[in-house]
Amino acid sequence: xxxxxxxxxxxxxxxxxxxxxxxxxxxxxxxxxxxxxxxxxxxxxxxxxxxxxxxxxxxxxxxxxxxxxxxxxxxxxxxxxxxxxxxxxxxxxxxxxxxxxxxxxxxxxxxxxxxxxxxxxxxxxxxxxxxxxxxxxxxxxxxxxxxxxxxxxxxxxxxxxxxxxxxxxx
Ligand code: HEC
Numbered sequence: 001x002x003x004x005x006x007x008x009x010x011x012x013x014x015x016x017x018x019x020x021x022x023x024x025x026x027x028x029x030x031x032x033x034x035x036x037x038x039x040x041x042x043x044x045x046x047x048x049x050x051x052x053x054x055x056x057x058x059x060x061x062x063x064x065x066x067x068x069x070x071x072x073x074x075x076x077x078x079x080x081x082x083x084x085x086x087x088x089x090x091x092x093x094x095x096x097x098x099x100x101x102x103x104x105x106x107x108x109x110x111x112x113x114x115x116x117x118x119x120x121x122x123x124x125x126x127x128x129x130x131x132x133x134x135x136x137x138x139x140x141x142x143x144x145x146x147x148x149x150x151x152x153x154x155x156x157x158x159x160x161x162x163x164x165x166x167x168x169x170x
Contacts, residue, residue: 072158090104105139114163
């Protein structure tokens, strides 16, 4: 990342120098002024293209890191929630077909609710704990009947990503 920035800087410096040099030659020269001006702009244009692609490459790198870091997929999480995970038989989420249960609390606003359940605990950490050890905190007004360990591994990451994702407007 730092090397890319240094290379970028060097390229920009070289380009500015080349541009000024070709401009200078053009202005001083008696003949062919316009051709040298055009030359200068061509150099600048090619340079800008190189810079743009370098910036694109840097952006691509960062995006790749981000994608690599976020392991959960909200789409897969929703499919798991109403399918294999069985969460939808106990939990309702507005606008999600199959998520209609009433044994557990509705999870439509769980992203906000989870952040307030335990002081100092993030929403992600609280939902994670709710999966692995549901009785660590029993939501007020509900029985401690949620089975632990329904979601593990990739399913756990996906269902957390799904529960934290913004709900579409109804
Ligand atoms: C047998 C019914 C049942 C199933 C299946 C079930 N839950 Fe629960 N869940 C509950 C109940 C009851 C509670 C509230 C009591 C508690 O906190 O333990 C709860 C609590 C939660 C909470 C905390 C809610 C809050 O407001 O604090 C989350 C998050 C949650 N469940 C997610 C899930 C997910 C994800 C699945 C599927 C992998 C799932 N549950 C499957 C019954 C269920």
